[in-house]
Amino acid sequence: MTRRAVVLLSGGLDSTTCLAMAKAAGFEPVCLCVSYGQRHAVEIERARAVAQAFGVADFRVVTLGLRAIGGSALTADLEVPKDRPEGEMSHGIPSTYVPARNTLMLALALGLAEVVGAQDLYIGVNAVDYSGYPDCRPEFIRGFEQLAGLATRAGVEGGKFTVRAPLSGMSKADIIRAGMALGVDYGMTHSCYDPSPEGLACRRCDSCQLRAKGFREAGVADPTRYV
């Protein structure tokens, strides 16, 4: 029987590449898309389309009302930073940091893994191009893996969870090259923090800038639809 893996899928460049990698590793992916009140709700439809393109049979959307907590440019009425020079992006934790976001994402993936009998969780965190988020660091990933064993019925019964973060040490250009080799169509993916109502990318937020730089460095035409 094919082993299942839960893949956190936002419909962005990184998580879509993760999905392709999970399939290539021989897993049957169960995709989890978390709708947490981020501005870029367009992501959910992209995520669904991406999952469909990869023939995923089990795609789930969990809504999570993080606007009641706020504290981030993605979940409160704060300005998304624009046109930041690269030197500035690589220092400190940006205002787009969502408090405890990846702890929440992995906790949801863990719950779903228990329900579907998966022991592997895929998350598209990336610590190279954008090291500002504390919960993208490898030590956080290892810490969560340890907690997972203590937190669950499956853990108590002797199961062991593995959190796979295959993009962790890769540059954006590396990720794009790896994804293209696995047949990812990046034209379907979406990375902008502040898209237009039609879902077009702003070109100016940190996420758009890093994505565009990745395509440039990979020597690949950027398929993003910008405003």
Add this chain to the structure above:
Amino acid sequence: MTRRAVVLLSGGLDSTTCLAMAKAAGFEPVCLCVSYGQRHAVEIERARAVAQAFGVADFRVVTLGLRAIGGSALTADLEVPKDRPEGEMSHGIPSTYVPARNTLMLALALGLAEVVGAQDLYIGVNAVDYSGYPDCRPEFIRGFEQLAGLATRAGVEGGKFTVRAPLSGMSKADIIRAGMALGVDYGMTHSCYDPSPEGLACRRCDSCQLRAKGFREAGVADPTRYV
């Protein structure tokens, strides 16, 4: 300045006692009620009333669509177990276990703690009367505390989070006695897993049985409104 603490408040007997303890310890409580698609949605209104009775200025409700994940009698269309003898209740993990529930609850509390500048999280887990849930064990609580330092902006900047689980080693009767000494009106609280549409307790689920036993053992009249 009074230090803030985030208190996970369901409106049940345990979390209400925790709130009273947080206040008695001198904290300014910020209450977080998570509406996760559990059958007992009546809890949210009870939680709000309890917070008001304790003069809590900041009460927040976060919705979390756990029905998309399911896997529990509280979040899927499974039967809530009734009339289980005590010997049976104390063995194994019950079907009311919600996969990764307390990891999720604490992750949400952690996010809110970062936003409001709190370093203390209160959770009403209890490992004595009802030891079946893996994520009520002290080793899970310690594990989460460690993860919290790795997961957050506050942790990276040197802050340290403390997860307070003051009920952990107490029996239900001890909890009731402690709460009454702090002025808790248990008539406002709600514990049933399967209440009537009017919010009356079923008297037969594990939670009702353990609560009733607690009042008997504490020698206190049970103020619960049953069907």
